Amino acid sequence: xxxxxxxxxxxxxxxxxxxxxxxxxxxxxxxxxxxxxxxxxxxxxxxxxxxxxxxxxxxxxxxxxxxxxxxxxxxxxxxxxxxxxxxxxxxxxxxxxxxxxxxxxxxxxxxxxxxxxxxxxxxxxxxxxxxxxxxxxxxxxxxxxxxxxxxxxxxxxxxxxxxxxxxxxxxxxxxxxxxxxxxxxxxxxxxxxxxxxxxxxxxxxxxxxxxxxxxxxxxxxxxxxxxxxxxxxxxxxxxxxxxxxxxxxxxxxxxxxxxxxxxxxxxxxxxxxxxxxxxxxxxxxxxxxxxxxxxxxxxxxxxxxxxxxxxxxxxxxxxxxxxxxxxxxxxxxxxxxxxxxxxxxxxxxxxxxxxxxxxxxxxxxxxxxxxxxxxxxxxxxxxxxxxxxxxxxxxxxxxxxxxxxxxxxxxxxxxxxxxxxxxxxxx
Numbered sequence: 001x002x003x004x005x006x007x008x009x010x011x012x013x014x015x016x017x018x019x020x021x022x023x024x025x026x027x028x029x030x031x032x033x034x035x036x037x038x039x040x041x042x043x044x045x046x047x048x049x050x051x052x053x054x055x056x057x058x059x060x061x062x063x064x065x066x067x068x069x070x071x072x073x074x075x076x077x078x079x080x081x082x083x084x085x086x087x088x089x090x091x092x093x094x095x096x097x098x099x100x101x102x103x104x105x106x107x108x109x110x111x112x113x114x115x116x117x118x119x120x121x122x123x124x125x126x127x128x129x130x131x132x133x134x135x136x137x138x139x140x141x142x143x144x145x146x147x148x149x150x151x152x153x154x155x156x157x158x159x160x161x162x163x164x165x166x167x168x169x170x171x172x173x174x175x176x177x178x179x180x181x182x183x184x185x186x187x188x189x190x191x192x193x194x195x196x197x198x199x200x201x202x203x204x205x206x207x208x209x210x211x212x213x214x215x216x217x218x219x220x221x222x223x224x225x226x227x228x229x230x231x232x233x234x235x236x237x238x239x240x241x242x243x244x245x246x247x248x249x250x251x252x253x254x255x256x257x258x259x260x261x262x263x264x265x266x267x268x269x270x271x272x273x274x275x276x277x278x279x280x281x282x283x284x285x286x287x288x289x290x291x292x293x294x295x296x297x298x299x300x301x302x303x304x305x306x307x308x309x310x311x312x313x314x315x316x317x318x319x320x321x322x323x324x325x326x327x328x329x330x331x332x333x334x335x336x337x338x339x340x341x342x343x344x345x346x347x348x349x350x351x352x353x354x355x356x357x358x359x360x361x362x363x364x365x366x367x368x369x370x371x372x373x374x375x376x377x378x379x380x381x382x383x384x385x386x387x388x389x390x391x392x393x394x395x396x397x398x399x400x401x402x403x404x405x406x407x408x409x410x411x412x413x414x415x416x417x418x419x420x421x422x423x424x425x426x427x
Contacts, residue, residue: 002261003209003219005246006329008226009265009319011273012039012244013299013306015331015416016266020057020222022414022424023264028217030058031067031209033252034242035224036107036137037078038130040299050086054079055098056222059091069205070103071242071252072224073137074149076194100198101205102150103254108162108191110169110182111136117177127238128275130302138241140165150202155195162191206254213259221249227265227319228273228360235364238277246323265325265410267316269333269400272306274299278368281309281345295335296419312345312372313407318358320408328408331416333384333397334423340379342400345372346407377403385418387425393417 004023008014024030037053050060054074058064068074079100083093111133118135119126129135140146147165151158163184170181212219223244228234230244243251246263250256270291273279283291288308291297297306319325336342347356348370359366380396387393393401393415401412415425 003213003221003249003255003259004262004264005221005223005249005260005323006264006266007223007246007249007319007323007325008229008244009267009316009323009325009328010226010271010312011228011279012224012226013272013274013297014226014266014268015329016222016224017052017057018331018416018419018421018424019264019266019329019414020220021060021421023220024058024061024064026218027058027061027064027220029065029067029209029212030056030220030222031069031205031253032056032072032222032224033069033249034071034244035240036073036132036134037075038132038134038240039224050089053082055082055086055093058220058222059086059093059098062092065097065099065208067099067203067205067208067253068101068104069253070101071248072101073105073107073134073141073242074100075107075132076191076198080194080197095200098201099203099205099208100149100201102148102153102202103205104149105137105141106147106149107133107137108147108166108169109133109187110166110173111140113173113179113182114169117173117179121177126276128277135241152195152199153202155192155199158195159188159192163188209253209255213255219253219255219259221253223248227322228315230322233322233361235277235360235367238275238364262326263324264327264329264413265316265319265323266329266331267311267319268295268331269311269336270295271309271312271315272297274302274304274306278364279307279309280348280367280370280372281312282307283309287339290339291335295332310343310345310372310374311404312358313404314345314348314356314358315360316404316408317356318360320410322360325410327411327413328404329414329416330401330404330412333401333415334417336379336400337384338379338381341376342379343374343376344403344407346375347373349373385423387417390425390427393425
């Protein structure tokens with residue numbers, strides 16, 4: 001009964017979608033376990049770029065059942081649009097293939113409005129959220145006033161619940177933020193229509209996973225964002241509102257740890273992050289610009305340019321620690337082609353003190369106090385997108401990967417050498 005967890009080992013945007021897409025060939029269920037449409041998993045197939053925000057990345061494999069788990073928060077408009085886009089490409093997205101856990105929470109337009117209002121009110125202390133309503137809907141979930149997907153089973157009653165929550169949100173928008181209320185009747189009508197459409201997709205997510213595991217089937221658990229954006233273990237407060245780490249798969253999907261056989265951390269061959277917060281190895285020079293353009297480092301969800309920097313070993317060791325990584329998948333190695341020399345952060349220092357760990361749990365202020373200590377490695381000029389075997393990679397590229405394995409203490413089992421699905425080296 002193997003469960004495989006795929007988790008971001010940096011600040012998100014590591015290329016988890018293409019890794020999940022590759023692993024899904026051997027999976028029976030692919031299940032998203034956290035986040036919402038603030039995530040964007042990109043899969044490139046036959047020259048077509050699919051940007052998936054809610055539907056799990058295994059959707060292109062006809063034999064796979066895709067589950068949106070209880071830990072996910074769902075914008076119904078986005079989900080319907082995503083299903084329509086996939087259907088227009090000939091992908092089967094019927095209720096037998098796509099399942100929505102009854103315990104998943106629903107995002108309303110007023111959640112988005114509150115997200116934007118709160119971010120604007122922070123001023124210079126803004127976190128850099130996507131303003132997709134993620135924080136407010138998780139806050140409603142914790143306050144036990146949220147809407148759950150299972151309530152769509154009775155669309156008319158669901159509409160009444162939507163109306164009550166919208167009215168509560170509108171009072172907050174008016175009285176606390178001085179903003180105009182959003183049209184209640186419009187939102188209720190839209191929500192009821194979406195409930196009628198999407199209720200066939202409802203399922204008991206935990207039961208679905210349990211039955212698959214009991215039958216010896218493979219469940220592939222897809223995380224959103226990354227370790228350093230985790231609400232508990234990331235660079236707080238510059239984090240997301242969900243549990244991004246491997247433990248989030250257990251709570252977000254509802255199964256026990258005994259089923260987990262592999263935990264795969266996905267990392268780029270360099271580091272990026274979106275939004276505010278500390279970034280020890282950030283490059284604000286021509287090399288950073290080159291990496292951004294060569295890697296297409298613009299947010300899948302927002303289009304914002306990503307901040308780019310050198311690979312950070314303390315971060316990867318921290319990810320290995322909090323997730324229990326069994327292996328790493330390294331993406332975008334091709335982006336580093338032609339850069340001489342390459343640099344990697346091996347430690348941090350402050351006032352003569354040197355540490356090899358990442359002080360992530362101490363929060364953003366503590367992380368910002370430390371400066372990276374770098375080691376230089378030789379680069380390579382050879383084109384590597386055609387590489388399919390370890391031996392096809394240049395000596396310097398192999399040495400770079402081997403240095404990562406040595407520093408982090410886990411093997412690199414997959415290496416992305418280009419954006420297309422087949423541009424990968426498996427070890």
